[in-house]
Amino acid sequence: MTTHTGDHKRYFIDRLGVSERLMERCLGEALSAGGDYADLYFESVTSTSLGMDESLVKTASQGISVGCGIRVVSGERTGYAYTDDLSQERLLRAARTAALIASGPAKQQMSGFRQAEAARELYPVAGAASDAEIAAKLQLIQRADAAARAFDSRIVQVRAGFNDELRRILVAASDGTFASDTQPLARLNVFVIAKDATSTARGSSGGGGRVTLDFFTGDKSPEHYAREAARTALLQLGAMDAPAGEMEVVLGPGWPGVLLHEAVGHGLEADFNRKKTSAFAGLVGQQVASSKVTVVDNGLMPNRRGSINMDDEGNPTQETVLIENGILRGYLSDKLSARLMGMPNTGSGRRESYHHIPMPRMTNTYMLNGDDMPEDIIRSVKRGLYAVNFGGGQVDITNGKFVFSASEAYLIEDGKVTAPVKGATLIGNGPEALKYVSMVGNDLALDEGIGTCGKAGQSVPVGVGMPTIKLDKMTVGGTGHSA
Amino acid sequence: MNAASKGTNDLRAIADDVLAQALRAGATDAEAVVYEGEEFSAMVRLGQVETLKESGSRAVGLRVFLGQRVASTSSSDLSAEGLTRLVSGAVDLARITSEDPFAGLPEANEFGAIPADQHLYFEDVKEQPPADRIEIARRCEAAAMAYDTRIQNSGGGHYDTATSHKILVNSRGFAGEYRRSYCGFYASPIAVDESGGMQRSYWHSSARSTRLLESPEAIGQEAARRALRRVGARRVKTQRAPVVFAPVIARSLVANIFSAAEGDAVYRNASFLAGRLGEQIAGANVTVIDDGTLVFDHEGIRAGGFGTSPFDGEGLPTRRTVLVERGVLTNYVLNTYTARKLGMRSTGNASRGLAGNPGTGAGNFYLEPGTQTPQQILDDVPSGLYVTEVMGFGVNLVTGDYSQGASGMWIENGELAYPVEEITIAGNLKEMFRNISAIGNDLEFRSSSAAPTLRIDGMTIAGE
Known part of the structure; x- marks a missing residue:
């Protein structure tokens, strides 16, 4: 972690030949039709993907993507254009296209960029996974493949993949913002198929973050993820049908925090609340969860997949309290919504790439610890579901209904975890569901670092987390008889 | 510009x-x-x-x-x-x-x-x-x-x-x-x-x-x-009841067939359709087709379908492939690699992004229409669910297990009586395709895949 903020910028200025003078000219052009605000978002991403299937390295690919997105804001209106050619002619042309959103004489002139504040260093740049020898990356997936096959003879198919990218960004804006960052990202995934005489099942696992390859040693080794994938697949071979209907539900620590991402996170993104299209609109200060629930969004956790030194509008990220002791405290905002709603900017403006307009997004979203012991939580349930791992989730932010799909779950009978059950989707209502949280464990964990969030066609890496919690009721979408 | x-x-x-x-x-x-x-x-x-x-x-x-x-x-x-x-x-x-x-x-x-x-x-x-x-x-x-x-x-x-x-x-x-x-x-x-x-x-x-x-x-x-029509939606009790899928949702079930028939899932044993070629996987009323060559005539203006192209991602001509004929699985969805793995011939379904090996992609993909009008299908349901939205990632193509969030209308004596939400529908695709008891005549291509109204019996609805 030795890189300084200036170095991130130098890449665009020295390597790609975009001068500060040209950036100022582009911003001037962008505001020439009367816009209130304009920004340039330069991005360069190099990515590598390696895949092993049937113990063969079948996939190896690398990609390079370089471009600039130019945005002009005029009141509530946004004009946007991008170019993958960073020549002066093309940049100015994109600026003129974006400028068309406004209509009128130029109101302001660019008056130079602010000196950037000292940069945060939440993750390594030198030595990041993207810099590592490809042979070292290959070794990771080869080890994962071998470990999964060695785990049990019923593991009949193994796929392992390693993906990394290095994303360099620079934001130059008419409000003086001049900020840059270099964001590494790496991920190891293992998928297995288990088969016995009567059934077939799948299992998957993986982990990563904004890390060096050293991350994948010790308890995050390829063998660890391989065993996890194999274990869950074998467990599913004997799983019975999941129950159907409303029941007590205990969620394990870590990835089940996707509940928060869907139930409240999206509904608290400021754009939906500015437009009053979210079920949470107007609920700040009101009880939206049990008093045991405190939820934060924190972009500052070192090396986490969801963390970023600055957002894609050049603002520093922060820790934002969303729900405090059950009371809704605030929203996640970007420059546009902060200005239009007269609220603080939480540094949540993110975008998938230079092809996209930024909008308020989550980073790492999790629930803080409570006082309960996880075993006491299980013991308190007469009959219910214990779900410890999930696939994805989804929410309709307007009516608040959300789902998340369990991939590893068990019945709880008379206070004991008993038989594994098949995957099932759980459904609830965002502003109501967390009111039924009656116990919160002291075992907060974050997910392994493979989460991706989609919104309006844009994907960004995120994290989620939670301690063990108990919900007194939630609807479980199995096929079996009621628990 | x-x-x-x-x-x-x-x-x-x-x-x-x-x-x-x-x-x-x-x-x-x-x-x-x-x-x-x-x-x-x-x-x-x-x-x-x-x-x-x-x-x-x-x-x-x-x-x-x-x-x-x-x-x-x-x-x-x-x-x-x-x-x-x-x-x-x-x-x-x-x-x-x-x-x-x-x-x-x-x-x-x-x-x-x-x-x-x-x-x-x-x-x-x-x-x-x-x-x-x-x-x-x-x-x-x-x-x-x-x-x-x-x-x-x-x-x-x-x-x-x-x-x-x-x-x-x-x-x-x-x-x-x-x-x-x-x-x-x-x-x-x-x-x-x-x-x-x-x-x-x-x-x-x-x-x-x-x-x-x-x-x-x-x-x-x-x-x-x-x-x-969603206003005032309520929940219903957990029960088994007939489920009628509106075309826009029936389409997603047909897309599940397509995904399960993709060659890479099949050769990896990661599909409930692996090893089932030639077998009855759905009722005799079900025929599923992928056609990358469809050109529609809209009152004199001819236009290719959203899944139409002259060649696939590897340069093979696109074609019409019957995947399920009267309930029998007749083919898989194949590119060159997966065809060789399975000892078959490519169906011209290679998809090619910029990077990576070719995947498989649909042409125009659909379930053939039946003869009943959507209203006739509803008329036969004394009590059941008409699904207009599904949510979630609860489809497991390895096992066929299906569990999704849903909303729609409750059917009472053939009428759409009131809106329902915050419920799930669950079953297993292997049984669901065999239990398609009615197929509508309302096939319409609004995107590259399409399906008519479908009724499926035997699913579990979870709610209150």
């Missing part, structure tokens, strides 16, 4: 140049794809333009073979230096991959393209003035907002256009290219009930030519009707 566009000849020259460089660098075979696209989108909300986006981009992808080893690279940097890096990167990468006896380009005699004009590109999409596009988005939203006083908010009226040009060349002599155009708009109005509860829905029209788009007012009004 006329996007950053070199002429067609320049793009073809880039593809040829990359191919030649790859062979000079030691590749035994190579395949290059060059993509150029332009996009426009406008969003009008509560009558005001909120966002306008307009841009063009280009990129190149290269796949190289060193004998039975393969690797790929992609780049948005089309400078001479960038292309050289693309080639050397791919060749270097290929050296570290494994010898795979099934890897390789298709055989030369398999290449080809549908010779007839598929009517995939209409210049009017590109020529339409931005002001006209914004006006369509505005009219569509305005019609939704004016439809009923309970429509009080809006996710906006949207209009998008896209044109693309794709060139594919390989070292075994294939060279092909095509252009496609797309335009479409939608409104997503929000209905509010007396207690302030909100429901959103949407409706859309999409086409290859602006002349084939439906009326903005008709689409806006339909979007409003769809939002309004």
